[in-house]
Amino acid sequence: MAGGVKRGALIxxxxxxxxxxxxxxxxxxxxxxxxxxxDHEKAQAVGREFGIAGVFDDAARMLAETDLDFVDIATTPPSHRSLVELVCRHGLAVICQKPIADTYAEARAMVEAAEAAGVPFLIHENFRWQLGFVRIKAALDAGRIGAPRFARLSFRHGFDVYATQPYLATIERFVLMDVGIHLYDVLRHLMGEVSHLACETASLRPGVAGEDSFTSLLRHSSGAVSVVDCSFASTIHPEPFPATLAWIEGSTGTLELTTDLRLHIHAAGEKVVESADPEVPAWGARPWHTIQDSVIRFQAHVVDVLNGRAEPQPSGRDNLNTLALTLASYDAMRERQLIDIAQWQERQ
Ligand SMILES: NC(=O)c1ccc[n+]([C@@H]2O[C@H](COP(=O)([O-])OP(=O)(O)OC[C@H]3O[C@@H](n4cnc5c(N)ncnc54)[C@H](O)[C@@H]3O)[C@@H](O)[C@H]2O)c1
Structure with missing residues (x-):
């Protein structure tokens, strides 16, 4: 697989x-x-627009008939397991959109299939690849605020996500699985593993089947504490979607990521403000450019992984711990319990 331009297929x-x-x-x-x-018409339209010759409505046939190095899966979770296992049977590297699966058992089976096939398995968790979080990770690793002790990640908005993704209004498990899983991935990436979790959810907007807000309280193995809060039913002007706000306190300083895509670093008796505003891709537009840029960063990383220059960020195996936090949040809410994450994983 080393060297040359890698040939991929998108499902x-x-x-x-x-x-x-x-x-x-x-x-x-x-x-x-x-x-x-x-839906063959959708595949044909995309093939025409992006100049892609191979157009299929059956993944098995596509894999049998096409010479490939990797497969990028951008379907919704119910199809993820069968598609990942199919790609593994062909011995190809596989990328799967989040959420990896609807259940922990399914996700674990997918990870085991990839490991048994010996293929790289990445999860498309692009939030950790947003420029703000890339910069925060570098600042934490450089010790600019000392040892992290507290974090708050916040994703609150009132944007009409249902216009482009109507299925979001109908799914029983909504914002935790849609955006909570991204926030938990970022939190683990920045603050380390989580040992315990409590969560409250609410369904606020009429006509939306699942929870459209949640607030979680987490204890990390390091002893640090975090709060993650998310709402799709907030009235805020100007509309902050799709910004994630962050506040991280360390033993010697504090980091703050604000809606205007600035990173404020309070340390050594002063505040330094750095830009975390990426370039707008030629095909992109504000304010979506943070997401669009993060997709490009993630995909550049995939190329590094395919060429043996990097380890998957995150891998399917790593992502099991993120999925565990997401699914355990529903149990925490239903049982009004503080969940021990290691014990929760053992029970699955
Ligand atoms: N990372 C992010 O920032 C981000 C943002 C939005 C959506 N997502 C994720 O992307 C995934 C897709 O979301 P979407 O909104 O694009 O969904 P969508 O419903 O618009 O598109 C999914 C497509 O997959 C096709 N499909 C389903 N099963 C298939 C199969 N077995 N073979 C071939 N095609 C199949 C469907 O026909 C549909 O066209 C979801 O998991 C979602 O959570 C991620």
Missing amino acids: GCGFFARNHLHGWQDVEGAEIVAVCDL
Whole structure:
């Protein structure tokens, strides 16, 4: 697999796949040579727009007929396991959109399938690849605020996400699985593993089936404490979507990521303000550019992994711990219990 431009296929040509396809065109070292969607017209439209010759409505046929190095899965979770296992049977590297699966058992089976096949397995967790979090991770690793002791991640907005993703209004498990899982991945990436978790959820907007807000309190193995809060039913002007705000206190300083994409670093008796505002891709637009840029960063990382220059960030195995926090949050809410995450994972 080393050297040369890596040949990829994309499965799922829906709403978010457009970001994948634009991103792959911007990234050096990989190209998408085939696309697949159960809805043949969607695959054909994408093939035409992005100049991709291979157009399929059956993933098994696409894999049998196409010479590939990797497969990028951008479908919704119910199809993830069967598609990942199919790709593993072909011995190809596989990338799967979040959430990896609806259940922990399914996710674990997928990780085991990839490990048994000896193929790289990455989860498309692009939030940790947003420039703000890339900069925060570098600042923490450089010790700019000392040892992290407290974090707050906040994702609150009133944006009409249902216009482009109508299925979000109908799913029983909503914001924890949609955005909570991103926030938990970022939190583990920055603050380390979580030992205990409590969570409260609420369903605020009429016509939305699942929870559209949650607040979680987490204890890390390091002893640090975090709060993660998220709402899709907040009235805020100007609308902050899709910004994630962060506040992290360390033993010698504090980091703050604000809606205007600035990183404030309070340390050594002063505050330094740095930009965390990425370039807008040629195909992109504000304010989506933070997400669009993070997709390109993640995909450039995938090329590094395919060429043996990096370890998956995050891997499927790593992502099991993120999924555990997400699913355990529902149990914490239902049982009004503080959940011990290691014990919760053992029970699955
Ligand atoms: N990382 C992010 O920032 C981000 C943002 C939005 C969505 N997502 C994730 O992306 C995934 C897709 O979301 P979406 O909003 O694009 O969904 P979507 O419903 O718009 O698109 C999914 C597509 O997959 C196709 N599909 C389903 N099963 C298939 C199969 N077995 N073979 C081929 N095609 C199949 C469907 O026909 C559909 O066109 C979800 O898991 C979602 O959580 C991630």
